Amino acid sequence: MTFFTYAALFLLAIRLRRAIKLSPITAKWNAPLYGIALATVGVAFLLDDLLPNDEVEGIVIALVLLGVVEFLKREPDFKRFHVLINAHYPLIAAVILSNIVALISIKFYKKYDDYFQATQLAAFGWIFLRVATSKKQQSELKRISERKDELEILVAERTAEITKQRNELQETVKELQSTQAQLIQQEKLASLGELTAGIAHEIQNPLNFVNNFSEVSMELIEEMEEEMAKGDMEEATAIANDIKQNLEKIRHHGKRADGIVKGMLQHSRASSNVKEPTNLNTIADEYFRLAYHGLRAKDKSFNADLVTNFDPALPSINIVSQDVGRVLLNMFTNAFYAVHQKQKTVGGDFKPRVEVSTRTIKTPKGSEVEIVVKDNGSGIPDAIKDKIMQPFFTTKPAGEGTGLGLSLSYDIIVKAHKGHININSKEGEGSEFIITLPIA
Amino acid sequence: MKILVVDDEEDVQPLFLQRFRKEIKNHEVEFDFAQSGEEALDYLKDKHSEVVLILSDINMPGMSGIELLTHIREDFPTPPPPVVMMITAYGDEENYKQAMDKGANDFLTKPLDFNLLKEKLKTL
Numbered sequence: 001m002t003f004f005t006y007a008a009l010f011l012l013a014i015r016l017r018r019a020i021k022l023s024p025i026t027a028k029w030n031a032p033l034y035g036i037a038l039a040t041v042g043v044a045f046l047l048d049d050l051l052p053n054d055e056v057e058g059i060v061i062a063l064v065l066l067g068v069v070e071f072l073k074r075e076p077d078f079k080r081f082h083v084l085i086n087a088h089y090p091l092i093a094a095v096i097l098s099n100i101v102a103l104i105s106i107k108f109y110k111k112y113d114d115y116f117q118a119t120q121l122a123a124f125g126w127i128f129l130r131v132a133t134s135k136k137q138q139s140e141l142k143r144i145s146e147r148k149d150e151l152e153i154l155v156a157e158r159t160a161e162i163t164k165q166r167n168e169l170q171e172t173v174k175e176l177q178s179t180q181a182q183l184i185q186q187e188k189l190a191s192l193g194e195l196t197a198g199i200a201h202e203i204q205n206p207l208n209f210v211n212n213f214s215e216v217s218m219e220l221i222e223e224m225e226e227e228m229a230k231g232d233m234e235e236a237t238a239i240a241n242d243i244k245q246n247l248e249k250i251r252h253h254g255k256r257a258d259g260i261v262k263g264m265l266q267h268s269r270a271s272s273n274v275k276e277p278t279n280l281n282t283i284a285d286e287y288f289r290l291a292y293h294g295l296r297a298k299d300k301s302f303n304a305d306l307v308t309n310f311d312p313a314l315p316s317i318n319i320v321s322q323d324v325g326r327v328l329l330n331m332f333t334n335a336f337y338a339v340h341q342k343q344k345t346v347g348g349d350f351k352p353r354v355e356v357s358t359r360t361i362k363t364p365k366g367s368e369v370e371i372v373v374k375d376n377g378s379g380i381p382d383a384i385k386d387k388i389m390q391p392f393f394t395t396k397p398a399g400e401g402t403g404l405g406l407s408l409s410y411d412i413i414v415k416a417h418k419g420h421i422n423i424n425s426k427e428g429e430g431s432e433f434i435i436t437l438p439i440a
Numbered sequence: 441m442k443i444l445v446v447d448d449e450e451d452v453q454p455l456f457l458q459r460f461r462k463e464i465k466n467h468e469v470e471f472d473f474a475q476s477g478e479e480a481l482d483y484l485k486d487k488h489s490e491v492v493l494i495l496s497d498i499n500m501p502g503m504s505g506i507e508l509l510t511h512i513r514e515d516f517p518t519p520p521p522p523v524v525m526m527i528t529a530y531g532d533e534e535n536y537k538q539a540m541d542k543g544a545n546d547f548l549t550k551p552l553d554f555n556l557l558k559e560k561l562k563t564l
Contacts, residue, residue: 303504
């Protein structure tokens with residue numbers, strides 16, 4: 001009966017070797033398992049000669065099998081073959097028990113010979129049964145692991161796709177940011193373009209005064225010299241006074257032109273973002289005129305009443321003057337545009353009027369400066385009131401407006417200066433833009 | 441000879457007074473000033489018969505010089521109508537045409553050439 005034990009050991013090695021074929025542990029275990037299989041055959045012949053009787057041989061080979069089984073069970077590589085390995089215990093037990101009984105009492109053994117042999121046969125058969133079950137389980141496990149691999153590949157593919165999309169989006173965001181910066185610069189240049197004519201006019205006026213007053217002063221000096229030669233000191237002194245006044249005027253108009261040029265440079269230059277104490281009346285007045293003359297130069301039929309109500313006691317406030325100036329310019333340009341539109345449609349008796357006023361107001365949080373730009377133009381239809389602060393929204397024909405003016409104004413007043421922009425408007429009657437800035 | 445100068449720039453006034461210093465002294469000319477078209481019309485209501493020459497800027501807030509010119513030609517047609525000279529910084533063709541169409545007698549560009557103006561006054 002030792003044949004079953006040898007066969008079981010031989011088959012165990014062969015089966016495991018076949019089972020691990022094409023798996024990562026093949027390289028490690030292929031040779032040892034093959035060795036066990038060959039050794040089993042060798043040992044079978046060897047033990048048959050060496051040992052005194054079949055019973056001892058049976059026990060020894062059963063112990064060898066037990067040793068191999070225990071060894072394999074301790075190897076983590078064979079964890080998934082435990083069902084197959086464990087299936088050998090009944091055979092080992094049956095063989096050892098049968099042979100021990102035979103050694104103790106051969107007569108007893110012989111009497112129940114059939115039962116012992118049947119038990120061993122059954123135990124041997126049990127291994128095959130378990131092998132079949134194990135195979136089924138193995139194929140099931142293999143199927144699951146294949147499915148798992150498939151899913152993992154799928155997940156990896158999706159992850160790669162998402163990562164790619166994310167990178168693309170990041171690139172797009174970067175592009176958008178740089179485009180936005182370019183657009184802001186273009187908006188500045190566009191508004192500067194609108195201003196050019198106004199600026200030329202505004203500089204021309206003071207320059208004319210500088211030229212005229214200096215010319216007339218030269219004439220006056222000649223006259224004064226004549227009077228002095230005549231000895232009419234009274235008249236000479238009167239002329240000298242005139243000259244003094246003229247020089248004062250030359251200085252005043254020179255400074256005026258200087259201020260306009262400086263303002264223009266500031267407007268086109270990138271914002272310094274430095275807040276400095278500024279008189280809002282001054283910049284409001286300056287940009288009010290520039291915006292008006294800018295539009296006037298483009299369309300000579302246009303005219304409007306410019307009304308200013310500046311609070312002379314308005315305190316200086318800390319602002320980035322070129323940014324707030326840009327906001328005011330935008331408000332004025334819009335107001336002139338609105339009255340001009342209305343003038344075109346209504347015509348005749350319509351008197352375009354744009355008014356700018358400043359004042360200080362007290363609030364629970366402290367004092368604020370308020371600038372109101374009011375026009376009697378075409379007004380803002382209710383349908384678009386919510387949209388006018390959005391970037392790129394414009395009612396002007398394509399190419400005439402960037403749609404960034406109010407959006408940038410909002411950023412400058414609300415975000416950068418912690419102020420507010422409120423709008424009152426009625427379609428057909430006019431609009432009122434109210435800017436408040438905290439004094440602090 | 442009474443001359444009305446219409447310009448929103450205040451400093452135009454001392455400039456004219458000084459430029460025409462000798463003429464004013466010799467009582468050859470007399471100047472009055474208005475700082476807007478509206479003010480000029482108000483002034484003319486009473487004194488249009490005295491005023492011989494009106495020098496008006498075109499580009500002013502409120503009523504423009506061209507509008508003022510239109511009003512002058514409509515409101516004071518009684519002969520002899522005042523001579524109106526338009527002055528502007530925008531010396532372009534369109535401005536000139538518009539001024540002449542509305543009945544301006546002459547068209548001058550800023551900066552004003554006072555010697556030229558004086559020559560023109562002699563012919564009046």
